[in-house]
Amino acid sequence: MNMKNKLVFATNNRHKLEEVSHILNDKVEILSLKDINCDVDIPETADNLEGNAFLKAQYVHENYGFNCFADDTGLEIEALNNAPGVYSARYAGTDKSSEANMLKVLKELEGIENRKAQFRTAISLIIGGESYLFEGIIKGTIIKEKRGNAGFGYDPIFMPEGYDKTFAELGNEIKNKISHRALAINKLCDFLKEFDYEKTGL
DSSP states (O other): OOOOEEEEEOOOOHHHHHHHHHHHTTSEEEEOTTTTTOOOOOOOOOSSHHHHHHHHHHHHHHHHOOOEEEEEEEEEEGGGTTEEGGGGGGTTOTTOOHHHHHHHHHHHTTTOOOOEEEEEEEEEEEETTEEEEEEEEEEEEEOSSOOOSSSOTTGGGEEETTOSSOHHHHOHHHHHHHSHHHHHHHHHHHHHHHOOGGGTTO
8 A cells, every 4th residue: 555645634833734744754645734725714613622623624625625634632721620622722812822821821720739631632534535533632730830942832831741841841752752643643544554545536
C-alpha cells in the first residue's frame, strides 16, 4: 500500500499543522485549508469537542470534495468543572489570545489546591463517505506561573503526569510523542494503515 496519500487537515493553525505533520511523518501528506484555497472561518458551534471536529471536517468534505480530518482540543480543569473545555481557544475573549487565556485560568485557580487538569483532543475523519472519531487524553496539573517558551496555547502552565516540566519546557520533540494530539493522531495513523484506499480514490 502506498502510504503517501493526501488528506486535508481542516485548520489554519500553523502550529497544529507542523505538530501533526511531524507526528504523521511521511505516512500521509497533509494538505492545509490554504492548500485547497479554503479561506473560510469554519463555524465551530457545537457544545463539545467531538461536534466541532465533525463540523469542520464535514464542511471541507461537502464544499471541496476532499477526504478530510479535523480536530478540536480543550483544556479541562477539574476544579473549574472541566472549563475552559470547548471554549479553550477563546476563554478570555474572541481575539483568542493565549496570554490572556492563561492569565484567566491562573486567576481563577488562585487559592485552589486542586490543580488537576487534562488536555483532550477529538479528531473527526471523513473518508470514503464514512466518518470516524479518535480521542487522545493526557492528564496533568496546572502550575502557578508560566514556565518555558516552546509550544503554544496553555503549554507554559500545563505539566503532564510523570514529568517535572511543562509542555513549553519539554519542547516540541517530547511533546509530539506524548501529547493528547499525538495520542489521537497515532490512533488515526493506525486506522489509516489498515484502510482500503482504493475504494476512496486516494
